[in-house]
Amino acid sequence: MTITFESFEKLEIKIGKILSAEKVEGSDKLLKLEVDIGSEKRQIVAGIAETFEPENLVGKEIPIIANLEPRKIRGVESQGMILVVDTNEKLVLLSPEEEVPPGSVVG
Numbered sequence: 091m092t093i094t095f096e097s098f099e100k101l102e103i104k105i106g107k108i109l110s111a112e113k114v115e116g117s118d119k120l121l122k123l124e125v126d127i128g129s130e131k132r133q134i135v136a137g138i139a140e141t142f143e144p145e146n147l148v149g150k151e152i153p154i155i156a157n158l159e160p161r162k163i164r165g166v167e168s169q170g171m172i173l174v175v176d177t178n179e180k181l182v183l184l185s186p187e188e189e190v191p192p193g194s195v196v197g
Contacts, residue, residue: 102157103173103196105186106132111144114164122166123147127156128193135168141181151185153196 106125114120114135121139125132134154153173160169175182186194 100157101155103153104128104156105151105190105192105194105196106134106154106156106170106172107192108147108150108152111142111147113139113144114166117164120164120166121147123172125152125154125170125172126192127154127170128191132156132169133167134170134172135163135166136172136174138172138174138181142183150183151190151192153184 104127106127108123109126109131110124111121114122117139119137119139121136121142121144123134123136125134132154155171155173158169158171160167162168173184175184
């Protein structure tokens with residue numbers, strides 16, 4: 091499926107710094123992340139618990155889609171989506187080559 095450039099421009103992709111991470115109760119796949127995106131802190135639920143230990147994520151900078159409509163996942167509100175690489179064997183985090191301020195726009 092392809093999208094128009096105008097549709098792509100609607101995505102607000104920012105760098106977020108993970109402040110905390112914990113498993114979502116009752117799920118083997120979900121982690122609840124608190125992410126600083128500069129102007130605010132967001133709670134994001136991500137299906138990455140089978141690949142990443144929560145304590146190893148704290149302090150990491152990751153790209154997130156910041157303007158995604160919030161939704162509840164397993165009763166926990168998610169206020170964005172993190173971007174990772176899925177190699178079909180494992181998930182790999184994306185991160186800036188050097189430290190950048192939280193909320194930096196990915197373009």
